[in-house]
Amino acid sequence: MCGIVGAIADRDVVPVLIEGLKRLEYRGYDSAGIAVVDGNEVRRVRRTGRVTEMEAAAGAEGFAAGLGIGHTRWATHGGVTELNAHPHISHGVALVHNGIIENHEEQRARLSALGYAFESQTDTEVIAHLIHHHLKNGDGSEPGPDLLAAVQRAVKELDGAYALAVVSRKEPERIVCARMGCPLLIGLGERENFVASDVSAIVQATRRVIFLEEGDTAEVTRDGVRVFGDDGARVEREEHLSDVSLASLELGPYRHFMQKEIHEQPRALGDTIEAVMDTGAFGPTLFGANAEEVLADVESVQILACGTSYYAGSVARYWIESIAGLPCSVEIASEYRYRTAVANPNQLIVTISQSGETLDTMEALKYAKSLGQMRTLSICNVPESAIPRASRLAYYTRAGAEIGVASTKAFTTQLVALFTLTATLAKLRGRLPEDQEAGYIDALRHLPGSVQHALNLEPQITAWAERFAPRQHALFLGRGVHYPIALEGALKLKEISYIHAEAYPAGELKHGPLALVDADMPVVVIAPKDSLLEKVKSNMQEVRARGGELFVFTDQDSNFGESEGVHVIRTPRHVGVLSPIVHTIPVQLLAYHTALARGTDVDKPRNLAKSVTVE
Structure with a gap:
């Protein structure tokens, strides 16, 4: 959700900015722009739509400079217009901003009274004017404080979340940046340095990065970086070598990143379970050095997550209660953070986030910790991101970079981590018991192969997708531990095909949803051969009796076949407790190929963003 890139170098940085913005497109955006310091002036180009449109305009206007910033915007304050696009400029100060400023109306009124004119509806323009205001002396004369000091003063007056990169025509030898609540990092090069909200934006230039902490400000020049903490004192932040590769950001032989990432799941799952396979056992050391102390006498588990990660947690609730014998609750993070929760210091708080930067999940974690719940574990796909750093324990899924907005391999690797x-x-x-532990490890060992077998069903699922493409509504059904997979299937279908889809526990059909069923409402059923299969079959008869058309994902050994109005695709033999992971693959493929048949933008669905870093 929104993206920042900045660069200062002895070479022309415009190609770096453009390439960086293209690599940030997956996060979701509706406009893009860059600003460069060229001599003693700031030049800017902005466009609504895709980065390529802005790139063409920058080329036509001959943009070239050794210092610049760029941005992809996902509209929050103000509509999708060129005036609302970033960068925003105030009297030679240009900036880009991720996040939301909650006291922007108060600051807008104050700055208007001081004579500042606003051309946009954004909260971001407020920051530009505020920084310029702080560049003046107390009597309004210039020059006053330098850009770094002005930014440090300005951010003290902001309420909300922000990641900022700021340049000024009067100080053409540096970028100043600041971070609170939104991710921001600095890339290190030789006689060139970079700023970005995501390492993918700068991986073509460097893999050496510094992650800014909450409240940090920093000065970035060609020759070095200075970082300052919330109190203004100089601090040192550890340098990391990113493991994101250029190859992981390229499509290769696939049509879309979503398709590529669906097919990468056998490898991603294999990489994620590697530590378990290496030790041949489950144990607290898989979760960190202090894990035994944190996990040993846990009395219950509270899982906090959003979207697809919430559905992963919903599967885990069944596992944790039936296998570990612990009470487990799963809550949407954006709701948990605003209710009065009953704290239990012996409860394990588990947060799940692909990016590690999901704002609602981070704030829910902060809220839990404020209640004294310090047994915290993060499941995340991005090392060194904010949520794992704020947790005592972490388990990193090894899905690799996930570019498609609709999560696929991140979801299945989260399930492995939760198991x-x-x-x-x-x-x-x-x-x-030892024999059960050995059985679970053996099941994990065979999981990538089972997932590959499920991927081999793609031609059959593609044929189903042609039948789904003209529909406007769909219903997904599941029972028990597979009900969350039905929820995930409905989410995927509506995310990328824009078909309205809902999911229900199959036993709830007669309590309301059955009223919707007719010949025009396809009903997808997750029906593996488990203890609830006969119950699911009864629910399917309720659908057929109302003229509904059934599309059933079951197992090779489930012992029921196709008939009129009942279409069946069989995954490999039932894989026991890990069945939800295998049954995720068909619903992902169904959503992908339905979207493909409808001609939607699979990797960049409308109105959605990959990393949700605003409330």
Whole structure:
């Protein structure tokens, strides 16, 4: 959601900015722009629509400079217009901003009274004028404080979340940046340095990065970086070598990143379970050095997440309660953070986030910690991101870069991480006999192969997608641990195909949703051969009796076949407790190929963003 890139170098940085913005497109945006300091002037180009349109305009206007900033905007304050696009400029000060400023109306009124004119509806323009205001002396004369000091003073007057990169025509040898609540990092090069909201924006130039902490400000020049903490004192931040590769950001032989990432799941799952395979056992050391102390006497588990990650947590609730014997609740993070929760210091708080920067999940974690709940574990796909850093324990999924907005391999690797947590908690509680532990490890070992078998169903699912493409509504059904997979299937379909889709526990059909069923409402059923299969079959009969058309994902050995109005695709043999992971693959493929048939923008669905860093 929104993206920042900045660069200062001895070479022309405009190609770096453009390439960086293209690599940030996956985050979701509706306009793009760059500003460069060229001599003693700031030049800017902005366009609504895709980065390529802005790139063409910059080329036509001959943009070239050794210092610049760029941005992809996802509209919050103000509509999708060129005037609202970033960068914003105030009297030679240009900036780009991710986040939301909550006291922008108060600051707008104050700055208007001081004579500043506003051309946009954004909260960001407020920051530009505020920084310029702080560049003046107390009597309004210039020059006053330098850009770094002005930014440090300005951010003290902002309420909300921000990541900022600021340049000034009067100080053409540096970028000043600041961070509170939104991710921002600095890339290190030789006689050139970079600023970005995501390492993918600068990986073509450097893999050496510094992650800014909450409240940090920094000065970035060609020759070095100075970072200052919230109190203004100089601080040192550790340098990291990013493991994001250029190859992971390229499509290769695939039509879309979503398709590529669906097919990368056998490898991603294999990489994520590697630590378990190496040790041949479940144990607290998989989660960090202090894990045994944190996990040993846990009394219950609270999972906090949003979107797809919430559905992963919903699967884990079934596992944790049935296998580990612990009470488990799962809550949408954006709701949990605003309710009065009953704290239990012996409860394990588990946060799940692909990016590690999801604002609602981070704020929910902060809220839990404010209640004294310090047993915290993060499951995340991005090392060194904010949520794992704020947690005592972390389990990193090894899905690799996920570019498609609709999460696929991140979801299935989260499920593997949650199953590993479940088995570890069960073992610590004396509920995992050696033979059962060996069976679970063997199931994990065979999981990538089972997922590959499910991927081989793609031609059959493509044929189903042609039938779904003209529909306007769909219903997904599941029971027990597979109900969250039905929820995930409905989410994927509506995210990228724009078909309205809902999911229900199959047993709830007669309590309301059955009223919707007719010949025009396809009903997708997740029906593996488990203890609830006969119940699901009864629910399917309720659909057929109302003229509904059934599309059933089941197992090779489920022992029921196709008939009129009942279409069946069989995944490999039932894989037991890990079945939800295998049954995720078909619903992902159904959503992808339906969207493809409808001609939608699969990787960049309208109105959505990959990393949700605003409330």
